[in-house]
Amino acid sequence: MQVNTLILGAGAAGMMAAAHAGPSTLVVDHARAPGEKIRISGGGRCNFTNLYAEPANFICANPHFMKSALSRYTQWDFIDLVNAHGIAWHEKTLGQLFCDDTAKQIITMLRAEMERAGAQLWLQTTVGEITHDGAFRVSLMREGRETRISARNLVLATGGKSIPKMGATGLAYQIAAQFGLPLVTPRPGLVPLTFGETFKPLAGVALHSRAQGQGPAFEEATLFTHRGLSGPAILQASSYWQEGESITLDLSPQTSLFDLLKSARQTAGRRALTTVLSQHLPARVVAYLGEDLPKTNLADLSDARLADIAQRLHHWQLTPTGSEGYRTAEVTLGGIDTDALNSATMEAKALPGLYAIGEAVDVTGWLGGYNFQWAWSSGWAAGTAIAKAAHHLA
Ligand SMILES: Cc1cc2nc3c(=O)[nH]c(=O)nc-3n(C[C@H](O)[C@H](O)[C@H](O)COP(=O)(O)OP(=O)(O)OC[C@H]3O[C@@H](n4cnc5c(N)ncnc54)[C@H](O)[C@@H]3O)c2cc1C
Numbered sequence: 528m529q530v531n532t533l534i535l536g537a538g539a540a541g542m543m544a545a546a547h548a549g550p551s552t553l554v555v556d557h558a559r560a561p562g563e564k565i566r567i568s569g570g571g572r573c574n575f576t577n578l579y580a581e582p583a584n585f586i587c588a589n590p591h592f593m594k595s596a597l598s599r600y601t602q603w604d605f606i607d608l609v610n611a612h613g614i615a616w617h618e619k620t621l622g623q624l625f626c627d628d629t630a631k632q633i634i635t636m637l638r639a640e641m642e643r644a645g646a647q648l649w650l651q652t653t654v655g656e657i658t659h660d661g662a663f664r665v666s667l668m669r670e671g672r673e674t675r676i677s678a679r680n681l682v683l684a685t686g687g688k689s690i691p692k693m694g695a696t697g698l699a700y701q702i703a704a705q706f707g708l709p710l711v712t713p714r715p716g717l718v719p720l721t722f723g724e725t726f727k728p729l730a731g732v733a734l735h736s737r738a739q740g741q742g743p744a745f746e747e748a749t750l751f752t753h754r755g756l757s758g759p760a761i762l763q764a765s766s767y768w769q770e771g772e773s774i775t776l777d778l779s780p781q782t783s784l785f786d787l788l789k790s791a792r793q794t795a796g797r798r799a800l801t802t803v804l805s806q807h808l809p810a811r812v813v814a815y816l817g818e819d820l821p822k823t824n825l826a827d828l829s830d831a832r833l834a835d836i837a838q839r840l841h842h843w844q845l846t847p848t849g850s851e852g853y854r855t856a857e858v859t860l861g862g863i864d865t866d867a868l869n870s871a872t873m874e875a876k877a878l879p880g881l882y883a884i885g886e887a888v889d890v891t892g893w894l895g896g897y898n899f900q901w902a903w904s905s906g907w908a909a910g911t912a913i914a915k916a917a918h919h920l921a
Contacts, residue, residue: 533552534682576602584893683863712861716765719755736748766860788836797825873905
């Protein structure tokens with residue numbers, strides 16, 4: 528069977544590309560349904576983009592690579608599409624847009640767009656051997672039968688390695704390697720960090736905090752778990768953290784604890800330090816830290832002591848033993864090296880007709896709708912480039 532374009536992966540990026548790649552497009556996926564990650568995303572409501580999405584919200588070995596695609600298909604373009612399909616949405620926080628109803632609406636919308644474009648979708652299809660001799664020759668297994676496809680264009684849209692239980696395989700990396708495209712070593716991102724048994728006594732406690740790995744600081748909630756730390760602030764910081772490094776946690780990002788303790792010493796000097804801190808921080812956290820805090824009244828503590836205590840609570844240095852890994856990571860950092868791709872079209876520089884989009888590429892967004900925006904923008908860039916090339920050839 529001959530097609531102009533074969534897209535591997537019917538996730539967010541693959542479906543978006545299929546909706547724009549023009550005639551004779553086939554999308555294949557080994558899953559039973561397309562867009563499974565969309566379905567479970569955002570707690571079932573899909574945080575489909577972010578009002579403030581810009582290149583600075585993405586991690587990539589080349590910080591300029593994503594600029595072209597993000598500026599040509601923006602969050603406003605996707606919002607227009609969502610609106611055109613009558614999907615109601617709301618901003619939850621920090622520019623994060625969610626469906627009012629269900630994430631399934633986004634999948635239905637993308638399927639409708641694919642159908643409108645005439646793209647075919649084959650599910651429960653396994654990808655076998657791939658060769659290239661001017662066209663891509665791909666062996667597919669479907670319903671127990673092998674079909675050999677010849678395609679002018681091959682789009683790698685099988686995502687990263689995160690959550691193998693949901694069908695993540697790293698197939699795009701293997702195919703990229705087969706065709707000589709370099710990889711930036713993949714690793715789990717937006718992932719809870721583990722600390723052995725250290726925080727077991729605090730499991731279930733959440734607090735507003737500022738967390739920082741080797742990148743920007745993120746001010747959001749931190750959650751203590753049986754295994755370590757989670758919550759949006761930690762997930763964000765985890766994408767800038769590598770094994771062996773520490774992270775810094777500010778337990779009171781909005782209020783100076785030095786000022787708070789100093790003024791409490793003036794008005795209520797006879798109160799214990801831990802009592803005053805418990806009025807501002809979760810009591811279980813203060814009890815946990817209490818072992819290292821002086822057991823005296825505030826009146827007995829000098830300015831220097833108060834400053835030292837405040838400094839420790841604003842700059843708590845923590846060294847994770849590891850992360851929960853791909854089992855729970857929301858994304859995969861690293862992937863197909865962007866140096867090998869054209870940033871306007873996502874086409875491999877060394878092999879015309881081969882494209883890579885979405886999470887398979889070394890572009891990873893922050894938590895908050897940025898990863899889907901990358902899937903939409905890169906999928907659109909590849910799809911429209913393919914359609915344009917086909918038009919010229921026709
Ligand atoms: C629990 C969770 C919640 C998330 N929530 C959000 C959110 O709210 N907002 C946000 O922006 N991002 C979110 N993300 C991240 C987002 O889902 C991904 O970044 C995005 O789906 C990537 O799109 P993609 O098309 O590149 O890959 P995917 O959506 O992962 O699609 C890849 C497709 O390829 C198929 N595939 C994989 N291997 C093979 C193979 N060997 N053969 C055939 N097919 C294969 C898969 O079945 C899948 O359909 C979330 C991720 C997770 C895990």
